[in-house]
Amino acid sequence: MITAIVAFFIDAVLGDPRSNLHPVVLIGRLITSLERMLYHKTDSSVRQILSGGLLVVLVLVFTFLVVNGIMNIVRMCNNSYVIMAIEAFLLSFTISPKSLAAAGKEIHDYLVAKDLSQARFKVGWIVGRDTENLEEGEISRATVETIAENTVDGIIAPLFFYAIGGLELAFLYRGVNTLDSMVGYKNDRYLYFGRVAARTDDVLGYIPARITGILFVISALILGFDWKQSWKILRRDAKKHPSPNGGWAEASAAGALHIRLGGYNSYFGKVHFRAYMGDPVEKLDNSHIMETIRLMYTATILYLIIAHVIYVFFTLS
Template identity: 35%
Template sequence: MEHPLGVFIIPALAVILDAWLGDPAAWPHPVRLIGKGLDLYESAARKIDINLRLAGWLAVLLFAWAAWFIVTKLTAIPYLGPLLAVYFAYAGLALGCLLRDARKVVERLDAGDLPGARTALSMLVSRETAGLDAPAIRRSLAETVSENLNDGFTAPLFYLALFGPGGMWAYKTVSTMDSMWGYRTDRYVALGQGGARTDDLLAWLPARLTALFLFVAARRLGLKSTTARARFRADARKMESPNAGWPMAAAAWLMEGRMGGPTIYFGKVKDKPVLGPEGTSWDRAKLHRLFRLVRGTGTLAACALIPLLGLVRLAL
């Protein structure tokens, strides 16, 4: 049985550090190392002309196992291990950084700096931002903040609390693979299948928990949720992803701000499903309320998942 210090305190410290420090750009980060490894793997797979679908599935097994093995071994080092465990746990959460970067986009819009807002937004999204006007920037920002509440916080926290830093980084590796390769383009449709399908499976429950936590947090903020509860599930199921629509649709209906519509990816226009009430939009005040809702949801998720899943982990 593991010591409660590693089960409860390390995830709690990670959440606190994420809220306080975010992701300082000058600090090393495991995701960057994973990304470099995936780039090298992709280059080798294409060079030797292996079946790319098979190569993608093999990458899931190889990289997820390697992440789990390395982090587990490092965090088991006497004396140094607990400090490394805190670092790996903190580095796997991205809510603090997400909200800081999102506020920078809003600040640039408030200052009338449309090009600066587009550039700042481009650091958060994979869509093309060069031609976006202010309303489209606000909508895009609302979409990425609500979607990444699960991808960048709830899901990694779920696996951290349940399996420790090693389990968290096995999940983060799959998530990174999906972020890099999970596009239905000619280049990635085969190679990215394994990462995308595995990420869909691993994020299924956390995404639905994120929607639940959003509704609980909304009540604490005094937001009306009757219509949102009745309508968001139907919208969530419109999305191609089995998971992304749950936090997005919940946020769209709670905040009464429309999401979706024509979006440009890799030079092609994609008509994304419309989520939330028709005829609504996003303004500065609504975005800041969304940020407060997301922050409150993250706090609620931490307060619920760390003790509950920690007890499950101790019982395993």
């Protein structure tokens, strides 16, 4: 787990570089190319499900072979420090705490400056909902929800799969998560074609989401937020989220910060209601964005410490 800790520090220094050669970007390009070949609008629903399943298999097989091949070459070097450094560098591409925090802080700063047009524009980069008409409270809610949920997808889950299966499994998870973010929608195009990707992401995210929810409760205690309310809302509201995993981080964060998440969101001009999580003790504003970032970082550090302690215990026993 030392490698995971080093990867976290690499991310803290370098962040998530915006490059066309970023592994997740390359995975996205692979998905786009394969989708063009496999998706046919006129196919039956069963055939679309099968084609979508084949997409998942091809992406995961290709990702595994590439990452495994790279690491096999790296392991030919007899220097364990060089191997660890390269592995940590590659692992840092699967996590994104710095870029997630930077995106949240940028939106926070625009809200503080009362520049709603830029805040709406920037929050549109990190959420799928329509943002053109959002007011400050709704911009803050969208940002808080995204930071909380992406603590699972973009940090804890990759580190969890790295712990149990190494770098290859961490990248496989990012492959599945990227598939879900690109084709896992319940719209006309992806309702059937993206079903396997969405279900696979749900299965892989099941344990990390619950770990994150509990880590948020502990983080609330450490940071002086309301950990008791965090635990209460986690148990009461997590299951209300339409995703089997999304509510765990959001509900515990909502309870810790005395805010209410969920509500009405617009997607492509159509308004949808998502069940509320938490109680509106405090009015949502930009300050809650920074508090959620603190929860995210604390939960990440806690995970790394706990995982390392467990690794050392089993190594020495």
